[in-house]
Amino acid sequence: xxxxxxxxxxxxxxxxxxxxxxxxxxxxxxxxxxxxxxxxxxxxxxxxxxxxxxxxxxxxxxxxxxxxxxxxxxxxxxxxxxxxxxxxxxxxxxxxxxxxxxxxxxxxxxxxxxxxxxxxxxxxxxxxxxxxxxxxxxxxxxxxxxxxxxxxxxxxxxxxxxxxxxxxxxxxxxxxxxxxxxxxxxxxxxxxxxxxxxxxxxxxxxxxxxxxxxxxxxxxxxxxxxxxxxxxxxxxxxxxxxxxxxxxxxxxxxxxxxxxxxxxxxxxxxxxxxxxxxxxxxxxxxxxxxxxxxxxxxxxxxxxxxxxxxxxxx
Amino acid sequence: xxxxxxxxxxxxxxxxxxxxxxxxxxxxxxxxxxxxxxxxxxxxxxxxxxxxxxxxxxxxxxxxxxxxxxxxxxxxxxxxxxxxxxxxxxxxxxxxxxxxxxxxxxxxxxxxxxxxxxxxxxxxxxxxxxxxxxxxxxxxxxxxxxxxxxxxxxxxxxxxxxxxxxxxxxxxxxxxxxxxxxxxxxxxxxxxxxxxxxxxxxxxxxxxxxxxxxxxxxxxxxxxxxxxxxxxxxxxxxxxxxxxxxxxxxxxxxxxxxxxxxxxxxxxxxxxxxxxxxxxxxxxxxxxxxxxxxxxxxxxxxxxxxxxxxxxxxxxxxxxxxxxxxxxxxx
Numbered sequence: 001x002x003x004x005x006x007x008x009x010x011x012x013x014x015x016x017x018x019x020x021x022x023x024x025x026x027x028x029x030x031x032x033x034x035x036x037x038x039x040x041x042x043x044x045x046x047x048x049x050x051x052x053x054x055x056x057x058x059x060x061x062x063x064x065x066x067x068x069x070x071x072x073x074x075x076x077x078x079x080x081x082x083x084x085x086x087x088x089x090x091x092x093x094x095x096x097x098x099x100x101x102x103x104x105x106x107x108x109x110x111x112x113x114x115x116x117x118x119x120x121x122x123x124x125x126x127x128x129x130x131x132x133x134x135x136x137x138x139x140x141x142x143x144x145x146x147x148x149x150x151x152x153x154x155x156x157x158x159x160x161x162x163x164x165x166x167x168x169x170x171x172x173x174x175x176x177x178x179x180x181x182x183x184x185x186x187x188x189x190x191x192x193x194x195x196x197x198x199x200x201x202x203x204x205x206x207x208x209x210x211x212x213x214x215x216x217x218x219x220x221x222x223x224x225x226x227x228x229x230x231x232x233x234x235x236x237x238x239x240x241x242x243x244x245x246x247x248x249x250x251x252x253x254x255x256x257x258x259x260x261x262x263x264x265x266x267x268x269x270x271x272x273x274x275x276x277x278x279x280x281x282x283x284x285x286x287x288x289x290x291x292x293x294x295x296x297x298x299x300x301x302x303x304x305x306x307x308x309x310x311x312x313x314x
Numbered sequence: 315x316x317x318x319x320x321x322x323x324x325x326x327x328x329x330x331x332x333x334x335x336x337x338x339x340x341x342x343x344x345x346x347x348x349x350x351x352x353x354x355x356x357x358x359x360x361x362x363x364x365x366x367x368x369x370x371x372x373x374x375x376x377x378x379x380x381x382x383x384x385x386x387x388x389x390x391x392x393x394x395x396x397x398x399x400x401x402x403x404x405x406x407x408x409x410x411x412x413x414x415x416x417x418x419x420x421x422x423x424x425x426x427x428x429x430x431x432x433x434x435x436x437x438x439x440x441x442x443x444x445x446x447x448x449x450x451x452x453x454x455x456x457x458x459x460x461x462x463x464x465x466x467x468x469x470x471x472x473x474x475x476x477x478x479x480x481x482x483x484x485x486x487x488x489x490x491x492x493x494x495x496x497x498x499x500x501x502x503x504x505x506x507x508x509x510x511x512x513x514x515x516x517x518x519x520x521x522x523x524x525x526x527x528x529x530x531x532x533x534x535x536x537x538x539x540x541x542x543x544x545x546x547x548x549x550x551x552x553x554x555x556x557x558x559x560x561x562x563x564x565x566x567x568x569x570x571x572x573x574x575x576x577x578x579x580x581x582x583x584x585x586x587x588x589x590x591x592x593x594x595x596x597x598x599x600x601x602x603x604x605x606x607x608x609x610x611x612x613x614x615x616x617x618x619x620x621x622x623x624x625x626x627x628x629x630x631x632x633x634x635x636x637x638x639x640x641x642x643x644x645x
Contacts (some may be wrong), residue, residue: 003467005481006484009482014493017497017501018497048416128624137622140618144607148611153365204461254492257584265492269585283493
């Protein structure tokens with residue numbers, strides 16, 4: 001329940017920040033055909049001419065009833081915009097997050113559990129290299145290789161311009177071809193970080209007494225890793241996953257901008273640039289709710305993985 | 315930590331190797347940043363001849379012919395002809411009579427190529443490293459200062475302070491970081507100072523939380539009790555007795571924070587939030603290269619490699635202090 005004042009604080013802070021930003025979305029260059037009163041009319045039409053306190057209260061009320069206002073730039077309800085962009089982002093970043101954790105955990109386990117030293121060394125070296133790469137630089141490298149040099153995959157956008165004229169199967173393949181590069185660029189660096197983390201966690205579990213006891217009982221090394229140390233190592237990974245959930249909607253701003261992917265990150269970025277107040281606030285609202293939901297989810301998941309945590313909360 | 319003796323030795327050996335690798339990466343980079351004005355073959359924003367020198371690939375040998383005090387022509391494969399000079403400029407052959415040219419041609423060697431305005435990338439990157447490091451170090455100092463101040467006060471000053479400060483930290487942690495940065499950046503005209511403030515102000519909350527935890531434990535330790543019993547004031551206990559205990563934590567955190575800030579700075583450059591033009595940063599060079607990927611891969615390639623090298627080195631230096639890595643920043 002601590003989440004409610006937390007959200008309230010976040011929203012108020014964002015509201016004040018956006019109010020403090022200079023520039024006016026209703027300011028026009030004087031031009032032919034635009035009268036001075038157009039500004040006032042527009043401001044009135046978007047209800048932006050009311051006093052600050054009234055707008056603040058109205059806006060707070062809006063979150064309760066699910067009315068996030070109308071975007072200044074798109075002239076459409078913010079909720080619709082967020083719904084569309086959110087769906088696009090969930091496909092891209094959701095898939096990437098899933099792959100990050102699958103790849104990362106698998107690589108970390110393989111590195112920690114391997115008897116052969118070179119396997120561990122190669123996997124660890126690869127992970128720490130990949131983890132150091134700026135994700136959008138990786139994106140640039142991938143675009144250069146697969147789009148510019150080889151010409152296999154499209155440079156940006158979510159679907160081809162003429163996609164509507166084709167069959168469903170064609171459109172699906174087209175979509176996947178557009179998805180491949182941004183998804184890969186988003187997946188690899190974080191997967192490297194997770195791999196290193198899992199490896200260290202499993203390694204630290206392997207030194208513990210219950211693992212030595214298992215070893216003394218003659219249990220094979222693979223079984224020790226999979227059955228005994230994985231469980232202890234999974235706990236922080238699960239926590240990490242909860243913390244990563246909000247990043248699914250907000251964390252890929254740069255890659256979405258780079259690949260012109262019409263998702264939440266790009267929407268928020270453009271909204272800030274255009275000083276599209278309702279849209280910025282709406283995006284902030286969605287992401288903050290997700291952060292809070294993510295940490296609650298992490299708690300739930302860790303009590304599912306770890307009985308000790310369950311007893312503490314009960 | 316802990317583990318059997320054999321594993322411990324292995325860990326020490328590994329961390330020494332990691333430290334060696336880190337300093338092998340970081341040493342030259344820091345040296346390059348310090349010596350940039352002396353190492354750079356050309357001024358970083360020198361645009362001698364935009365059309366002639368643009369997008370020259372790495373390892374290009376070119377020559378600058380001065381035609382007048384402002385006009386310079388940059389040519390490759392320059393040859394002397396009976397009447398003057400002949401060379402290739404922007405893919406076309408051009409000839410100049412000896413009377414047109416002031417002085418002798420000056421040799422230019424573009425080790426890492428040139429950018430879209432014909433500027434030497436070697437020089438730009440040297441100054442870019444310098445600027446990026448200055449930004450990163452200043453922001454990290456700010457972040458560490460904020461993190462230590464808030465963390466220590468919350469951990470030591472009693473329940474009310476703790477509650478209030480930590481709620482504030484939670485609010486900040488719930489803000490989508492990039493959105494916060496974007497909004498802040500749109501508030502003020504771009505400058506290096508603003509960038510430092512933004513980067514510093516958005517990266518300290520993690521440290522504050524960790525430090526608060528450590529301070530709370532330390533405050534109940536014998537160490538604190540002994541210091542208090544010897545008559546030290548609460549402030550002195552905190553500053554002289556408890557905070558020094560957090561030095562390893564701070565060392566690790568500084569290295570990891572620097573790495574994060576360097577990555578964040580380069581991401582912001584791509585979104586158009588950077589120090590304004592005369593300043594060159596690695597992220598800025600990389601962002602400018604993203605538009606010219608087909609013509610000149612090298613513009614984006616070098617800064618990316620440098621950033622990756624710096625981040626790699628800083629993180630292995632951090633891991634050297636503490637064997638368990640920070641939870642990776644996933645977002």
